[in-house]
Amino acid sequence: MRLILNVIWLIFGGLWLALGYLLAALICFVLIITIPFGFASLRIALYALWPFGRTVVDKPGPRPGALVGNVIWIIVAGVWLAIGHITTALAMAITIIGIPLAVANLKMIPISLWPLGKGIVPVDERHAPAGAAP
Template identity: 40%
Template structure:
């Protein structure tokens, strides 16, 4: 089912927003200082091309360790990103979601666009994994949190 959803998505609109992500990624790479944002753009472009069955997850949530993109510099990077490109990509995904939502059959595609709109606001510090891997990481983090709470009482 994921394959069919991704194929229909790609052919009927996913390619447009994926190319928009690539465009902003190329602009970021041209500026040299924007290379970290460019890397995030190309990761998110792949997600935008084929979003079904995948999910964006914070890298620190996945690896249980912070890195440069998940700390304070990542927050600063996301603020800069939002001002420069994130706002425009989010608007593109929201308008695409509205266009898909108008047709009843396009509602699942609309939901994917809304998911991508949320990610386009702050992509630094996130990575794309399958839904199963994201669920497993969240379960492991929840088990660790429960163990910590039990040891504190």
């Protein structure tokens, strides 16, 4: 089922969404100070290509730099990305087939708001302890 949903997602918006995040990453890589935002944007772009079967988790350990970076990110881009995800989710939820796609779009809002200090893992590895063999 995940494969079918991912293919439908890819065709009806995932590819364009991933390309948008990829463009944002390339722009962020131009300046040295925005490189962490570029890596976060790349992570979100890969998540946007194939979201079903993967989830967002917090990276272990204290991350004071991530907090400062996330505050800057939310002011500059996070709010606009969240509005875009909500708008797209509303448009996708019009049809019955689009409802799971809308839910996936809403699932991307937290990482689009606070991308630093987060990781994207398969759903099966979500509760595995760090360093444990799969």
